[in-house]
Amino acid sequence: MTRARILIVGGGFAGVECARRLERALSPGEARIALVAPFSYQLYLPLLPQVASGVLTPQSVAVSLRRGLHHTRVIPGGSIGIDTKAKVCVVRKITDEIVDEPYDHLVLAPGSVTRTFDIPGLTEHARGMKTLAEAAYLRDHVIAQLDLADAATDPAERASRLRFIVVGGGYAGTETAACLQLITTAAARRYPRLDTRLIKWHLIDVAPKLMPELGDRLGTDALRVLRQRGIEVSLGVSVAKVEPELVTLTDGRALPCRTLVWTAGVTASPLVATLGAETVRGRLAVTSRLTVPGADGVFALGDAAAVPDLAKGDGAICPPTAQHAQRQGRTAAANVVAALRGTPARPYIHKDLGLVVDLGGKDAVSRPLGLQLTGLPAQAVARGYHLMALRTNVAKVRTLTNWILNATAGDDYVRTGFQLRRPATLRDFEYTDTYLTPDQIQARTHAFRPR
Template identity: 75%
Template sequence: MDIVTRPRILVVGAGFAGVGCVRRLERRLAAAEADVTLVTPFAYQLYLPLLPQVASGVLTPQSIALSLRRSKKYRTRIIPGGAIGVDLASKVCVIRTITDEIVNEPYDYIVLAPGSVTRTFDIPGLTDNAFGMKTLAEAAYIRDHVITQLDLADASNDPAERAARLQFVVVGGGYAGTETAACLQLLTHNAVKRYPRLDPGLIKWHLIDIAPKLMPELGDKLGRSAQEVLRRRGIEVSLGVSIAKAGPQEVTFTDGRVVPTHTLIWTAGVVASPLIATLGAPTVRGRLSVTSHMDLPGHDGVFALGDAAAVPDEAKGEEGAICPPTAQHAMRQAKVAADNVIAHLRGRSMRPYAHKDLGLVVDLGGTDAVSKPLGIELRGLPAQAVARGYHWAALRTGVAKARVLTNWTLNAVAGDDFVRTGFQARRPAKLKDFEYTDTYLTPEQVRAQVEGGHPEAG
């Protein structure tokens, strides 16, 4: 008896792009048309733009971790792990599960949305001594760490140690770095009131970036406005400066300054997931080179989108322009990519992706923000209303919206109790400990794994 198997669609990554694609596939494909599988270490979608508010205690971690299993209509199979290699010729994805088991997962269609990882450079001591701000665990850990520094400084009788623990350095003048510095500075500003032995004047925040401007995408006026807000709060902004060396108790800047500190937060940009390098396919600045349909030329059934894909930006109309790695593009690409997978499966024509940015929002905490919705420049409370309104509307579930709104309201009315939750262990966890960038295979290792393994039908 002939057994007819359904096409297997494998989606890699549970960010804005991956989850949006899966949800669209579930809604538009009949259950008998295809089997959908999602590869992700965690069964939630992280609303990444609000991570600084988790780090500063305005939001709880659960409020921005949107469960993938909440929908009663959810039928996608989840493999708890991360893709560490793809063999395009054999149509097999190599997965390392959360129990460190290596699994060969065959597919008929693959949608690559593994996102990005923190971009680092060959700076002595960086990965051993810096914190990142890319995962939920990092945000929760940094909050614990910052409060720990206040506790230890308060208990110390050594003026040098006290001063070092109360200096904080953030590297990266983009959205992530600026919002992180702004939100965490408010955390320490409010928390120090509970420490009568500490001089608030000893708390110093440094925000540095090698670029000549803060958040150049905002334009000169709004960029200067954001910088003025930070400086008014006492955050020292240094542009044209980066890190020369990072140690456990001090950081050396490229301009020669040495800052005694136990807190270095690195947010100097992102790069495509190392998974893309395992494919052996053409890339653009490390991102997989795809067409405007988000398919990979020469490889049937391979699609890529989000931060890890160089999707042509047709809305700009410029030769070689690619979409920036933003949540706004990822969410919209997800719908088109899912529709194109379905069109390919059904033998229909695919459509290109084209979308113009709706604007930019930067939440600086409290009543401070700068926003540029539809090209309109806003500052202060109006900008804050637009920023929070945009993020609130973009949350995928009603439960998440309710949690975030409740957290915002409670924080505004009652403030923070500055409680440590226990992430600050005796052995510190740093940048290298959260993103597992050393687990990926080379193209040769992928081929050896696929040839030596025994893939089972998904």
């Protein structure tokens, strides 16, 4: 009997969980499983701000795919186009070689990319916080600004190097600003010519509230913590223009600044546009069973899919969180197995378990199962949740060890020289300009189409 070809696109929470469940449910004789991912690890995104601040090493949040997957062929690259009629996925390997991967069942979990807007200078001068490389680069860049400010003789240069702006009042932006502000304040003690009062952090967001998903009380508590630390929080404001040494805001302020961190939301992977399928706010429209209507054998989940949230009802769709993505991976695996064995598929239903926001140090805000917590209790819940969510014991031990070491010994504030000579842009890290057009895809997959 011919083994079914199952292809999973994406090595994030959704894709990896789906692969793990498929390995458990299917024997090697039933199916061949392959996973397309640009890196050989699953990135634990919620802890990325702690990598940027140096609390955690990059290896702590990069969980090896090959350690957790035993019967899945890992294809090192990214999908750049899909022909659902020919049942072919076009893959660009990390060597830039382009290959065609036929499939019988396709699980699309390509995730999301940083959402940008048509703001002059944004893509040329902003830094992102979506990938492991961006977090490592941002840490190097921030420490470099302290080094250069300490050596500067011009007060204007020093002021621009010591001002840091984070755009985006969601979880990523708030945690990034909070964690990095702690590192610059602590590091300044090692620089005899720097006054900590000269270091200025700004968090700005066009929304009227900080992290509205947390509710008014916890959002206000988080805002209070940030402002007590000296972080200036400006709501109802956005960026009008970005220059190498100046950031202009929509309220007219022009701030000397050489570090703009852009975390103002995400959008579905550009791969979604190559399918020619219906979308909802840029995400693939799928059924409650995670199937893509009109595309035989195709499932979509995670950040790239508009999955109906049956627990909420009223036409709601699941938010792009790790909690939902991981559980959708389990449902997708069960439904792929059901399709292979001719049994009924099941709908995806999951009630949100709550939210955790780690503000660094002893500060956090959490809402586990509706219970609102702040301070050390919230921090204990946040870190406990992250430890449980990490997929391997090795990752858990690394993370816990890093937390203990940082709390007891602190940081040496060493920079590695990563991307030292050429400033890295958002496009350099997320490769958003590598996708094929529908015509280019069909030209490649013509031979695979049924006649």
